[in-house]
Amino acid sequence: MTTLAPLDVLCAANKDFLCRPIGMLIDGAMVAAQSGKTFAVFDPGSGREIAQVAEGDAADIDLAVKAARRAFQDKTWSGMKAHARERLMHRLADLIEAHADELAELESLDQGKPVAMARHLDVAGSVDYLRYMAGWPSKLEGSTIPVSVPYMPNRFFAYTMREAVGVIGCIVPWNFPLMMAVWKVAPALATGCTVVLKPAEQTPLTALRFGQLVMEAGFPAGVVNVVPGFGGTAGAALAAHPDVDKVTFTGSTEVGRHIVHAATGNLKKVTLELGGKSPVVICEDADLDIAIGGAAMAIFFNQGQVCTAGSRLLVHKSMFDKVIEGVSAIASSFKLGHGLDPETQLGPLVSKEQIDRVSGYVKCGLADGARATAGGQVVDRAGYFMQPTVLVDTSPGMKVVQEEIFGPVVVAMPFSHMDEVAAIANNTEFGLGASIWTRDLNKMHALAPAIKAGTVWVNCHSIVDPAMPFGGFKQSGWGREHGKAGIELYTETKSVCLML
Ligand code: ADP
Numbered sequence: 001m002t003t004l005a006p007l008d009v010l011c012a013a014n015k016d017f018l019c020r021p022i023g024m025l026i027d028g029a030m031v032a033a034q035s036g037k038t039f040a041v042f043d044p045g046s047g048r049e050i051a052q053v054a055e056g057d058a059a060d061i062d063l064a065v066k067a068a069r070r071a072f073q074d075k076t077w078s079g080m081k082a083h084a085r086e087r088l089m090h091r092l093a094d095l096i097e098a099h100a101d102e103l104a105e106l107e108s109l110d111q112g113k114p115v116a117m118a119r120h121l122d123v124a125g126s127v128d129y130l131r132y133m134a135g136w137p138s139k140l141e142g143s144t145i146p147v148s149v150p151y152m153p154n155r156f157f158a159y160t161m162r163e164a165v166g167v168i169g170c171i172v173p174w175n176f177p178l179m180m181a182v183w184k185v186a187p188a189l190a191t192g193c194t195v196v197l198k199p200a201e202q203t204p205l206t207a208l209r210f211g212q213l214v215m216e217a218g219f220p221a222g223v224v225n226v227v228p229g230f231g232g233t234a235g236a237a238l239a240a241h242p243d244v245d246k247v248t249f250t251g252s253t254e255v256g257r258h259i260v261h262a263a264t265g266n267l268k269k270v271t272l273e274l275g276g277k278s279p280v281v282i283c284e285d286a287d288l289d290i291a292i293g294g295a296a297m298a299i300f301f302n303q304g305q306v307c308t309a310g311s312r313l314l315v316h317k318s319m320f321d322k323v324i325e326g327v328s329a330i331a332s333s334f335k336l337g338h339g340l341d342p343e344t345q346l347g348p349l350v351s352k353e354q355i356d357r358v359s360g361y362v363k364c365g366l367a368d369g370a371r372a373t374a375g376g377q378v379v380d381r382a383g384y385f386m387q388p389t390v391l392v393d394t395s396p397g398m399k400v401v402q403e404e405i406f407g408p409v410v411v412a413m414p415f416s417h418m419d420e421v422a423a424i425a426n427n428t429e430f431g432l433g434a435s436i437w438t439r440d441l442n443k444m445h446a447l448a449p450a451i452k453a454g455t456v457w458v459n460c461h462s463i464v465d466p467a468m469p470f471g472g473f474k475q476s477g478w479g480r481e482h483g484k485a486g487i488e489l490y491t492e493t494k495s496v497c498l499m500l
Contacts, residue, residue: 007043007050007109009340013102014109017209021052024060024228025211027067028221034059039230041205044112044348045338045383053204056229058237061196064225065241068167068194071222078164078192082137089134089189092217093127099213100124103206107178108339110205112347112384113302115340126182132466133186136487140191147497155500162491164192165269166245169238171231171259172207173251174200174350175305175406181207183481184248185224191490196225196244198235200251202351204228231255242266246490249273250307253404253430253475271479271489273307273471275404276432278453279425280310280461283418283438284318290459291437292326295410298435298461300331300388303349304358304408307476308433308455308462311405313412314424320414324392327410328374331388336379348384349407355384358407365391365400370411396427404430418443422450431473435461454480 010018021038023030037055042048056064071077077085096103104119113122142160149156170184181197188195199207211226227234235255239247239262246269249259253274263270280295282288298310315323337344349355359378366372375387388408394401401411415421425434435457438444448456452473457463464470464482471480479489 007340010109011102011105013099014106017106017205018051021054022205022208024054024056024064025208025215025224025226026060026064027225028215030212033057034063039201041110041202042351043109043383044350045109045340047352047382047384050109051205053208053228056198056227056234058233060227060229061198061234061237061241064196064227065167065169065238065243067222067225068196069243071220072164072166072194076220077189077194077223080192082140085137085189085192086134088217088219089130089137089186092214092219093130093134095213095217096123096130096210097127099209100127103178103209105340106209107206108347110203111174111177112339112350114344114347116342117302118339122176122179126179129179129182129466130186133190133487136187136190137192140487140491142493145495156497157500158495158497161494161496162191162488163494165490165492166193167243168193168195168490169241169244169247170195170197171235171238171247171249171251172197172199174203175302175307177203178206178210180250181210183250187481187487187490189223191487193246193490194223196227196238198238199226199228201228201230236262239263240265244268246270256477269489271481272477273481274432274475274477275406275430276307276309276472276476277312277402277404277428277430278308278310278433278435279312279314279451281421281425281434281436281447282313282315282319282323283436283440283443284316285440285443286319286437287439287459288319288322288326292323293330294435294437294459294461295323296327296330299410300334300346300408301462303346303386304388305350305354305406306462309406310433310435310461311410312401312425312428313410314415314421315412317414317416320412324373324390324412327412328390331374331390331408334388336385336387338383346388346408349386350384352384354407355386358386358405358409361400361403361405361407362389362391362409365394365398365409365411368398368400370394370398370400375408396424402428418447421447426452429475432476433457433462435459
């Protein structure tokens with residue numbers, strides 16, 4: 001049975017937030033959908049309904065884009081002095097910090113992850129990210145260019161400027177709902193852009209609370225708009241909207257293709273951070289004390305719902321059995337439970353659809369001849385719990401080896417020689433991340449350039465930082481987020497050339 005009553009354990013602020021239908025943020029006000037429709041949000045740890053949220057569609061997206069366009073054109077934001085923009089961004093970071101426990105509780109309830117992880121990674125990471133990006137407005141500089149202009153006798157002076165791209169459509173997934181929203185909104189704000197944010201339909205709650213905090217911080221109306229709704233309606237309308245200048249998307253490679261098609265109408269800029277099937281390579285000389293735990297966390301962290309999850313484990317044959325035994329023991333030892341239970345180490349998957357998808361992949365792998373050395377089953381309890389799973393006896397052609405599962409499932413395979421590792425690692429359409437576990441610098445330096453991935457970690461995995469470029473080779477994406485490389489993709493370069 002569904003119920004709208006929030007869990008008794010929630011703080012008063014969250015109980016209050018969830019007890020009535022939550023509106024969308026358009027032009028500075030929390031409003032109902034034009035259609036009047038709402039949709040249900042579920043707690044993946046129990047399967048029960050926890051909130052009703054305004055269901056945005058094309059009409060709401062259009063209003064939000066108009067508000068963002070007006071806020072961009074009137075220059076109250078993009079024309080604001082850099083230090084004033086920085087101060088507002090810091091004020092927003094302060095507010096998130098002041099509401100950190102409340103946001104972590106909301107994120108855990110909505111997404112399923114352990115509340116301590118939501119607090120120390122998702123919320124704390126969002127604050128750090130905003131603060132890093134808040135440093136950029138005063139540093140968006142161009143350069144002077146020594147031009148020769150052949151065949152003309154005149155002298156010239158040329159320089160470049162960086163200008164905000166304009167209205168940004170931000171479409172984000174459900175694995176790190178608040179943090180993914182901040183990864184997109186913060187660089188847009190830093191560069192003077194205005195945004196329409198569409199959170200994932202499974203996890204809209206923290207993005208909407210974030211929208212309220214944006215207004216409390218004092219951002220001008222229309223600079224940030226948040227429209228919850230479904231991918232095929234609200235998301236598709238945002239990606240196709242003729243007055244959106246850029247869309248930045250994180251999600252599946254399949255939806256990434258839809259976004260690219262939708263963007264062709266006005267040829268808006270597109271940044272994509274898509275799927276992965278990232279290899280974890282454990283070399284013969286690796287320190288197994290760190291490599292085994294590292295490989296387990298590479299896949300099981302956030303229930304494997306991480307685009308850089310180390311979902312293919314490649315181990316030198318001499319230590320394959322020992323590594324599999326170690327990773328399987330860790331997989332079997334995790335305490336699964338509701339995200340709000342402080343004892344919980346791994347929460348549920350995000351939705352019914354996701355557990356059906358992940359368990360379907362495991363069944364398919366077993367039918368194809370793989371063997372589970374840990375897990376393999378859906379847990380028989382309310383909510384969407386999947387046992388952390390290790391599959392061996394896999395072969396390169398299997399679906400479980402080629403496709404992104406986006407769950408706590410790792411496929412393992414041995415290798416014999418270092419000179420075959422790059423080919424195995426690269427035998428996928430993806431190229432997001434990879435990790436190499438070795439104590440041999442020569443081996444590491446030979447392998448890192450040979451692996452086609454946007455980030456190669458050594459003796460660690462899935463480490464991201466606001467300053468370090470992040471993105472994918474091949475079908476894992478277009479462009480980079482974070483750091484200078486990310487900021488630049490929210491700006492246009494203008495060359496100014498004077499004849500003296
Ligand atoms: P996942 O596969 O991780 O569930 P998706 O790629 O399906 O993630 O979804 C990521 C985001 O993309 C969500 O906000 C979702 O609503 C949105 N989305 C899904 N389909 C479309 C679409 N056709 N156009 C635009 N956005 C979409």
